Amino acid sequence: MKTKSYYWVMLLVGLVMGIILAVQFRVTRHITQNTPALDRPIALAQQLDKARESRDRLQVRVDELRARLDEAAAGPELARMKEELDRAREKAGMTQVQGPGVEVTLNDSSKVLQPGANPNLYVLHDEDVLRILNELKAAGAQAISINGQRLISTTEVRCIGPTILLNKNQRLSPPFVISAVGHPDTLANSLKMKGGVVDSLQFWGIQVDVKKVDEVTVPAYTGGLVFEYARPEK
Amino acid sequence: MSQRTTVYISIMLVAAILGIMLAVQFRVVNRSPGGISANRAEELLTDLKQINREQENLKKEIADLNYKLNQVNKGKSEAIEALRGELNKVRMSAGLVTVTGPGVEVVLDNPKNETEPGMPPGLFIIRDEDLLKVVNELWGAGAEAISINGQRIIATSEIRLAAPFININTRRVVPPYQVLAVGNPDTLVSSLELPGGLVEYLRSLGIDITVEKHDDLTIPAYAER
Structure with a gap:
């Protein structure tokens, strides 16, 4: 009788542990499958920062090129056109x-x-x-x-x-x-x-x-x- | 060891293990993502798409400027040609050139029937701010x-009620108001007709509004005063 009841308790412990382990495993696996959703905003935010940076670089480059175009067009024949360009830029909000x-x-x-x-x-x-x-x-x-x-x-x-x-x-x-x-x-x-x-x-x-x-x-x-x-x- | 002690120890063990498992389980569940992250991702994605589109535009602009710069350095006639190209583009952006292209036509008219009882009269007549919102929405959707x-509509254009008329560029305009916009017709229409968007709002006020796509619209140049 003594040993028998001991076995029963052991069996119970084993059963409970088994069930809990199984549940735990399933939940953990479920969560690891879903982790990309957790990281997505962070990844996107980093991507966004990078994109902003490169956008700003491109913008600087555009300004540079515009200035160089003006310089290159400094000849006397082009002066009239250059003047017109300046006037148009003023109206377009580029000055x-x-x-x-x-x-x-x-x-x-x-x-x-x-x-x-x-x-x-x-x-x-x-x-x-x-x-x-x-x-x-x-x-x-x-x-x-x-x-x-x-x-x-x-x-x-x-x-x-x-x-x-x-x-x-x-x-x-x-x-x-x-x-x-x-x-x-x-x-x-x-x-x-x-x-x-x-x-x-x-x-x-x-x-x-x-x-x-x-x-x-x-x-x-x-x-x-x-x-x-x-x-x-x- | 008595039988009792064995049972007690076993129960204690089970309880202890259960406790630890429960604790772990709670922590894991707590760490799982909340409902906000989907929205946040969505918002970031919209931002990212827009910036990427802007980058595309800047790259095109750089290519264009590079080409013109090359032409300028080639010789006099090419230089004049390149400058003229740049001039035309800037003039187009300033609104000094008549442009054509695909786009949408939005026509707004005041409600025809009497206002509902219980509503103050004159509340639903098209106001300057309604037109402002339409124009703003169209610019936002990429109208050119x-x-x-x-x-x-140029940078300094006002759309302002000078009772009883609305003035635009200090010229009087009267209903029906015909708004023409050149740009991607699909984008323009979908941004206006968004569920819960501007067209729905104006319609709910009783304003008669129609939106139509066109393959070829002509938008006049700004008339200098």
Whole structure:
């Protein structure tokens, strides 16, 4: 009897251990099979960093080549055409612009939310930025940039989470500083007009600060100009 | 050793092993990925794709500039030709040249029937910000040139309500608003008609909006004032 009960206990221990081991094994294997999903974001983030770096290098190269093209075309016969090119570049936003203007600083709402209030209403949206830019253009701004990114005709503004995407994936983070060259009083007044853009943004508690400045620098657009679909009319 | 002690020791052993296993199991499960990583990966992937596309464009630009540089160094007539090419491209980007190409036509018109009772009147008339959003969405989807009712949109173009009309390039435009955009028609249309996207939103306001692909559109040059 003594030995018999001892055997029973041993059998039980063995059974339980066996089951647990089996379960453990299955779970572990399941997890190792799924590990790529765990590492994917990290791998992508590294890839992204690399891609950004090489993008920046390419951009520098484009600028260099443009400058060399200008140099090479320094002959007297080409001077007239060169002048025309400079004028066109100015209009396309490919030259740095300096002059009096305004600086508009934007930040998300500092309002303390009531419980149950929709926090989405109190953050900066693309349309807010679009309206400010539009207002500045309507008030005669000659050149505009956000956080050092020049606005050209094809510039889009997208707010994703707390960041703004501009000029096809240039990511900007807050605070957003919009610099505009133009008549400082006209620009500032058009923004601060009663019932205007600043008024309506402040309703949502979004922090807007408009400052007139004597000298503001708007950098040149540095990306590529590639037309895949559009052709000049014959 | 009494029978009892043996049983006790065996039970203790089982309990101990069970405990260790449970602990290990918990740790392993805790380490497994949460729901966020899929979203994060998706977001990163979109970023990466866009940057790669941009790199492609920059490479094309470099090839183009290299070619022009070569031509310039060859001789005078080639130099003039190369400069002219660059000039044309910059002028196109500045909106100073009439362009043609495939793209989309978006037509927006004010709601025809009376507004629903209980809604403030005039809320659903097309506003400057609606047009701004359409234009912004099209640029975001890779449009290369855009015009509204014949007004080319350039870097300094405003789209602004000067009641009761909307001004673009300080010219008055009236509904229906015809937005023309040159670019990849499929990309442009799909970005506008995304579920929960801009077209759906404008339609829900009652705005009459149609989106149509075209093989050949002509977008006028910016008229200098």
